[in-house]
Amino acid sequence: MATVVSGSPRSSAPAGPAAPAASLPELRPMWRRPATWAWTAVLAVGLVVPFLVSDYDLFKATRVLTVAIAVASLNLLIGRAGQISAGHGALYGLGAYTAMILVKEAGWAWPLAVLAAVVVSGVAGWLIGLPALRVRGMNLGLLTIAIAAIFPLLLARFDELTGGTIGLQLPGSPITAPGGLALTPEQFQFLVALLVLAVVLVLLRNLTTGPLGRAIEALRVNPLMARSEGVDVNRLTLTVFGISSAVAGLGGALGGLVLASTVPDSYSMFFSLTLLSACVVGGSRTWAGSLIGAAFIVYLPDLISQQIGATVAGQWSQLAYAAALLLVLFFLPSGVAGGAGRLLARLTARARRHPAP
Structure with missing residues (x-):
């Protein structure tokens, strides 16, 4: 006689504790992430710095902040979207000249001139992105190098508008504190540049997260795969070029x-x-x-000129740039900040695996 066994083997197995979901990423609120606290500390220190250092040091630090805005635009274009551009210096200069012309010749207030520079640079970047739809890689890099080489020649050619080789000068920076604020021009300029950089970094960080961030990452990894997943590669490429160029123009306008x-x-x-x-x-x-990159290119020439003199500092600065670039490419492929972040992540993971008694 056949024996009927009721139930399934799964139901007859003894119930045990649920397996821990160790493979799932740890999702923590924004306020519990170490990066959030680190950036908050940097911002707090930056708000105090203007009242502790000299105006000359503030001037140099403000230049670091304006250059950092342009470098962040390159981080979006190259690091996130995988597009090559060696012509962002021209877009930085376009923003500077646009703001200077509007302030000096048209009498605009400096905030409006900065906004106009952002728009002009963004449109120019969108136009530069059109060839990027057909050429990529090394050819795109050569195209942007050509743009960077032609830009100073165009500035010298249209001397009635740009001042030619002499350029444009103002008797003083128009970025000054309102009457109710007891701040020197250098202090106010530093605080403005700091807040603008903070807003730019937050916006770029939010731009590269979520569905749009995944589309940009797919564009960097493989445009053909991104197109097969339904991403409009051409439209996304033009959008990234436009946003990156607008940010570079913002840094140039403030810097100029x-x-x-x-x-x-x-x-x-x-x-x-x-x-x-x-x-x-x-x-x-x-x-x-x-x-980090902006501080590197702003302070390195000063350090070299202090050691060997200003006469030959320019040539040695170029050599130092090349040497630093080679060392980073060989030993820190992800850059100084990327290498430091990986080291910190390893130390944190090791501390979690082996807690102190």
């Missing part, structure tokens, strides 16, 4: 108004390559890398 001077030689092809090296040295896929 802080200096109260724009000269074609300041936005040469070498400056574009310097921005590119700052992106690589700092870390093209980390937003903190924009600050």
